[in-house]
Amino acid sequence: MKIVTANRLIDGEVVWLGAGNAWVGQVSEALVLDGKDDVAAALAAGLASAERREVVDVYEVDVTEEDGKLVPVRLREKIRAKGPTTHPELGKQAQASQA
Amino acid sequence: MYRYDEFDQGFVTQRTEQFKDQVRRRLSGELSEEEFKPLRLMNGLYLQLHAYMLRVAIPYGTLNSRQMQKLAHIARTYDRGYGHFTTRQNIQFNWPSLADTPKILEELAEVEMHAIQTSGNCIRNVTADHFAGAAADEIADPRPYAEILRQWSSLHPEFSFLPRKFKIAITGAPHDRAAVQVHDIGLQLTRNEAGETGFVVFVGGGLGRTPMIGRKVRDFLPEEDLLAYSEAILRVYNLYGRRDNKYKARIKILVHETGLEELKADIEAEFAKIRYGVLRLPDEEVRRIEAYFAPPPLEVLPETDGAFEARKAADAAFAQFVAHNLNPHRVPGHVSVTISMKPIGGIPGDATDVQMDEIAAIAKAYGHDEIRISHEQNVILPHVKLADVPAIFDRLVAGGMAEGNSGLITDIIACPGMDYCALATARSIPVAQRISERFGGADRQAEIGELKIKISGCINACGHHHVGHIGILGLEKKGEEFYQITLGGSANENSSIGEIIGRGFSSEEVVDAIETLVDTYLGLRSSKEETFLDAYRRVGDDPFKEALYGTG
Numbered sequence A: 001m002k003i004v005t006a007n008r009l010i011d012g013e014v015v016w017l018g019a020g021n022a023w024v025g026q027v028s029e030a031l032v033l034d035g036k037d038d039v040a041a042a043l044a045a046g047l048a049s050a051e052r053r054e055v056v057d058v059y060e061v062d063v064t065e066e067d068g069k070l071v072p073v074r075l076r077e078k079i080r081a082k083g084p085t086t087h088p089e090l091g092k093q094a095q096a097s098q099a
Numbered sequence B: 001m002y003r004y005d006e007f008d009q010g011f012v013t014q015r016t017e018q019f020k021d022q023v024r025r026r027l028s029g030e031l032s033e034e035e036f037k038p039l040r041l042m043n044g045l046y047l048q049l050h051a052y053m054l055r056v057a058i059p060y061g062t063l064n065s066r067q068m069q070k071l072a073h074i075a076r077t078y079d080r081g082y083g084h085f086t087t088r089q090n091i092q093f094n095w096p097s098l099a100d101t102p103k104i105l106e107e108l109a110e111v112e113m114h115a116i117q118t119s120g121n122c123i124r125n126v127t128a129d130h131f132a133g134a135a136a137d138e139i140a141d142p143r144p145y146a147e148i149l150r151q152w153s154s155l156h157p158e159f160s161f162l163p164r165k166f167k168i169a170i171t172g173a174p175h176d177r178a179a180v181q182v183h184d185i186g187l188q189l190t191r192n193e194a195g196e197t198g199f200v201v202f203v204g205g206g207l208g209r210t211p212m213i214g215r216k217v218r219d220f221l222p223e224e225d226l227l228a229y230s231e232a233i234l235r236v237y238n239l240y241g242r243r244d245n246k247y248k249a250r251i252k253i254l255v256h257e258t259g260l261e262e263l264k265a266d267i268e269a270e271f272a273k274i275r276y277g278v279l280r281l282p283d284e285e286v287r288r289i290e291a292y293f294a295p296p297p298l299e300v301l302p303e304t305d306g307a308f309e310a311r312k313a314a315d316a317a318f319a320q321f322v323a324h325n326l327n328p329h330r331v332p333g334h335v336s337v338t339i340s341m342k343p344i345g346g347i348p349g350d351a352t353d354v355q356m357d358e359i360a361a362i363a364k365a366y367g368h369d370e371i372r373i374s375h376e377q378n379v380i381l382p383h384v385k386l387a388d389v390p391a392i393f394d395r396l397v398a399g400g401m402a403e404g405n406s407g408l409i410t411d412i413i414a415c416p417g418m419d420y421c422a423l424a425t426a427r428s429i430p431v432a433q434r435i436s437e438r439f440g441g442a443d444r445q446a447e448i449g450e451l452k453i454k455i456s457g458c459i460n461a462c463g464h465h466h467v468g469h470i471g472i473l474g475l476e477k478k479g480e481e482f483y484q485i486t487l488g489g490s491a492n493e494n495s496s497i498g499e500i501i502g503r504g505f506s507s508e509e510v511v512d513a514i515e516t517l518v519d520t521y522l523g524l525r526s527s528k529e530e531t532f533l534d535a536y537r538r539v540g541d542d543p544f545k546e547a548l549y550g551t552g
Helices: A036-051 A075-082 A092-098 B006-028 B033-042 B065-078 B101-110 B143-153 B223-240 B251-258 B260-274 B283-292 B306-314 B316-325 B353-366 B386-398 B429-439 B442-448 B507-524 B532-539 B542-549
Strands: A002-008 A014-017 A055-066 A069-072 B045-047 B052-056 B062-064 B082-085 B091-093 B168-171 B185-191 B197-203 B215-222 B326-328 B334-339 B350-352 B370-373 B379-385 B453-456 B470-477 B480-487
Touching: A002 A036, A014 A036, A036 A055, A069 A075, A075 A092, B006 B033, B006 B101, B033 B045, B052 B101, B062 B065, B065 B082, B065 B091, B065 B101, B065 B353, B065 B370, B082 B353, B143 B168, B143 B223, B143 B283, B185 B223, B197 B223, B215 B223, B215 B260, B223 B251, B223 B260, B223 B283, B251 B260, B306 B316, B306 B386, B316 B326, B316 B334, B316 B386, B316 B442, B334 B386, B350 B353, B353 B370, B353 B379, B353 B386, B379 B386, B429 B442, B429 B453, B429 B507, B442 B507, B470 B507, B480 B507, B507 B532, B507 B542, B532 B542
Parallel strands: B168 B185, B453 B470
Antiparallel strands: A002 A014, A002 A055, A055 A069, B045 B052, B052 B091, B062 B370, B082 B091, B082 B350, B185 B197, B197 B215, B326 B334, B334 B379, B370 B379, B470 B480
16 A cells, blocks of 8 residues: 655644645545555656645655554654654644644 | 854845845746746755654854844744754744745844755854853854854855855863864864864764764864865865765765865865965954853852852752753853753754743843854853852743753753654654653652763754764654664764664664663762763673673
8 A cells, every 4th residue: 555745845743645636744644545546646646746846756656554544654653644753743744643 | 152244244134135035936826846946945944744844043042132022933933933053053834825824034133033044055054152252261262263253154155055064163161061072173272272262174074974073173273264164175075075975965974085185185275275365364353252151240159158058958950950050150150040941841952932931031021132052952151159049940930941951861862753854754842851750750860870861853854863872763664663772872072973783773772772771870989979871881781781681
């Protein structure tokens, strides 16, 4: 399983490609891709968005499901999805706890 | 301290305007990311894991309270209320937006600060001894020379596209606190038999994936030749440094592959050509720059102070602070105070906006408005009356900055690691925090004595792990964090690169491994005066290996 991620150009915020090729701010809302064709299409949509100056650094990320939640496989991507482990009050994890 | 003249001010303002226009063109689509990235990097703006990161230069680590207040203001207004002091005596903000960056640079320019050459393949911020101009053991203040090097290297047209980045450090004392031997160029101020000032010159030191100690190329370089000789080194490097492989592009590799004697001959040949040209430093110019760094008028005072001694006797935390965080000053009755940015269990080098404002206020009230950032990620008040130390300590306690741990096991250097950095392979900060908690008891730290632990979250070694008495390198192995330990590194006048002790440890195991090493040291040291490094150099690897792996 894969998802596509990037950073928003204007402020560097981490985003993932969601339904309808819209960028979303929480990994739980990312569009899950199975199969090469889906990944290629999502990457193409992401790169087109980068061309429109919405995001930079578009790439794919491996994910798994844990307890019904989408979780990136690599630690680096886990940290991007949550925020610094040393600052639980900052990053996505803070937004998630307020939600 | 140095004040901008009209050229400096014009140059910084112009660069700020240029960057503002570059951001505008990026956002409007005139510039692609590929075109914009090198431009933003030249202005210290990186894209990290969660956001952009802005690295602001603090030339030779020196700033005044107005500048510190500005950094606090930026942290509060454009960031998330804190900044991070780095091993190049700079500060990094972890959350600025691209849209705000031109405004931040404008605000910095108002207080004679900028982010120029804090990234990219150019000559970076020149670093210096953080006790410069104050230390009792100093031959001369290294900062006037650092400033001269800054002026020469800022936007130097010939050296703006070097094979790789280039770092210069300078120390004014025989006891090297600026790690000069692990820099591309290291300068150690010295005097010859005639009493003239000059430099011992080291070339080709560096950390990263191929750590090397700099090689001495000059025992005495006369003051007037500083720029011509530096230019000669840079020219030889610019010409022969490898551009085919970025991992082999630093001057240390050139020294290693070419051989010291041949390279020295090349440098001397180039130097001979330009020695008597425009780069020869006129004495009056050096003295003019020196005048900017004239020390504040300090009254000679008694070596001891009654109230200070009484507080020391009555307050263990104060006594601990005095024992470790004061450095001898050249003027009797004064000291340099290290403000620890390493609270027990805290994040090495982080300071909140409130703390920055408080440091500025303390510097103004008691420290002649002078502040330094050390490459060990602490803050220094260089000129303080001994009698004022109790009052300063009280304010530091209130601000959470009073840990008396300078040079001790909890005074850890750590890079941002995978919590922020796009290059990292493992986290650094949480390991530092756990070590700090494990050894944080005042008695335990004091018992262990001087022990420098340095942690990097990847092989690029921003956390200087190679020169830690105990170095920790975070790597990724099969998707898990994994920490390699080196022993015996040092970055002072007797620099050495640490040796890998054996197989690495998981995140769960690594703090226990450090404790095993520390306990082994405590068990074998010849006396309390024998530091960890001295003991290691005396006994070698074997007892530590045996304790960790039971190989014997």
